[in-house]
Amino acid sequence: MSYLETTAKFYAEAAEIPQEGLCCIQSPPLQLPGLNIPEIMYQMNYGCGTTVHAAELYGNPTVLYIGVGGGLEALQFAYFCRQPRAVIAVDPVEEMRLAAMRNLQQAATENPWFDPAFVHILGGDAFALPVPDQSVDVVAQNCLFNIFEPVDLQRALQEARRVLKPGGRLIMSDPIATRPIPLHLQNDERLRAMCLSGALTYEEYIQQLVDAGFGQVEIRARRPYRLLDTQTYGLAAPLLLESLGSVCFKTPIPEDGACIFTGKTAIYTGAESLLDDHAGHILQRGIPSAVCDKTAAKLALQFPGEVVITNSTWHYTGGGCC
Numbered sequence: 001m002s003y004l005e006t007t008a009k010f011y012a013e014a015a016e017i018p019q020e021g022l023c024c025i026q027s028p029p030l031q032l033p034g035l036n037i038p039e040i041m042y043q044m045n046y047g048c049g050t051t052v053h054a055a056e057l058y059g060n061p062t063v064l065y066i067g068v069g070g071g072l073e074a075l076q077f078a079y080f081c082r083q084p085r086a087v088i089a090v091d092p093v094e095e096m097r098l099a100a101m102r103n104l105q106q107a108a109t110e111n112p113w114f115d116p117a118f119v120h121i122l123g124g125d126a127f128a129l130p131v132p133d134q135s136v137d138v139v140a141q142n143c144l145f146n147i148f149e150p151v152d153l154q155r156a157l158q159e160a161r162r163v164l165k166p167g168g169r170l171i172m173s174d175p176i177a178t179r180p181i182p183l184h185l186q187n188d189e190r191l192r193a194m195c196l197s198g199a200l201t202y203e204e205y206i207q208q209l210v211d212a213g214f215g216q217v218e219i220r221a222r223r224p225y226r227l228l229d230t231q232t233y234g235l236a237a238p239l240l241l242e243s244l245g246s247v248c249f250k251t252p253i254p255e256d257g258a259c260i261f262t263g264k265t266a267i268y269t270g271a272e273s274l275l276d277d278h279a280g281h282i283l284q285r286g287i288p289s290a291v292c293d294k295t296a297a298k299l300a301l302q303f304p305g306e307v308v309i310t311n312s313t314w315h316y317t318g319g320g321c322c
């Protein structure tokens with residue numbers, strides 16, 4: 001049995017017997033005015049953050065959701081889209097698709113605004129999405145891609161990019177590892193399926209996004225997720241996993257490299273009122289300007305002592321001068 005088959009079997013079971021505590025983080029799911037989340041969706045919250053960012057959901061977007069789980073985020077996306085089939089949810093596990101359908105029917109009884117027809121659930125998988133090229137505005141996945149081995153992760157990212165319209169957004173939440181996960185854990189298919197041993201480091205994860213051709217990446221959240229202890233996991237030292245929320249834009253990669261926004265700002269501290277780096281960045285004295293990590297590094301090198309670069313906040317929602 002391949003690790004993808006083990007994963008499918010694992011989620012067939014998790015569809016029938018909800019596993020509270022599988023994935024999920026301490027913060028409650030995104031609450032919205034007039035949204036009632038059925039109890040079963042809380043129990044089947046198998047994500048590790050949120051991929052539902054209101055700012056990305058303007059103009060009645062079409063959303064393709066990969067790995068439907070109990071349907072919680074499909075319901076949250078539908079809250080913004082409110083059109084038949086505006087949310088297409090894809091999952092290869094029949095038991096999970098059926099559970100999500102049941103849960104969405106339940107949601108309809110608790111939410112007068114919601115029609116289950118807003119969410120179209122389809123069989124299929126992350127490597128062959130059942131929609132045409134450049135047909136959706138948003139692709140989202142929560143706590144699925146971390147399960148994939150690097151070669152498969154790259155295939156899934158390229159497939160997501162294929163179906164996005166130009167300028168479209170891939171919104172993700174995944175565990176990452178604070179140091180490489182040892183092979184004996186990576187090769188444990190059940191731990192991988194549980195989102196505990198397939199995570200890449202931050203640098204490897206970002207490189208995968210850039211390799212797939214995304215020209216801009218914005219980090220929306222980075223927080224502790226799980227600690228793999230020494231006794232249970234056969235480790236010499238505990239290993240912290242973090243949960244990383246990101247939005248990747250289908251824009252061309254600039255000649256000097258992709259723009260990765262992690263919440264850094266550049267502040268001009270010199271004698272003039274403005275600093276112009278003649279590369280498209282104008283900084284006002286004393287006023288923080290959001291910059292991508294590439295520009296932050298260039299400005300620090302070009303204007304030592306004149307530009308202060310603030311630390312990554314790991315929360316960036318747009319604006320700035322890159």
Ligand SMILES: C[S@@+](CC[C@H](N)C(=O)[O-])C[C@H]1O[C@@H](n2cnc3c(N)ncnc32)[C@H](O)[C@@H]1O
Pocket residue numbers: 004007008011012023044045046047048066067068069070071072073090091092093096124125126127141142143144195
């Ligand atoms: C960790 S759960 C996440 C569920 C949901 N995103 C959430 O936040 O609750 C992973 C989901 O991906 C589905 N899945 C497993 N293998 C998949 C694949 N190759 N392609 C797409 N979905 C897959 C599982 O059936 C399950 O619904």
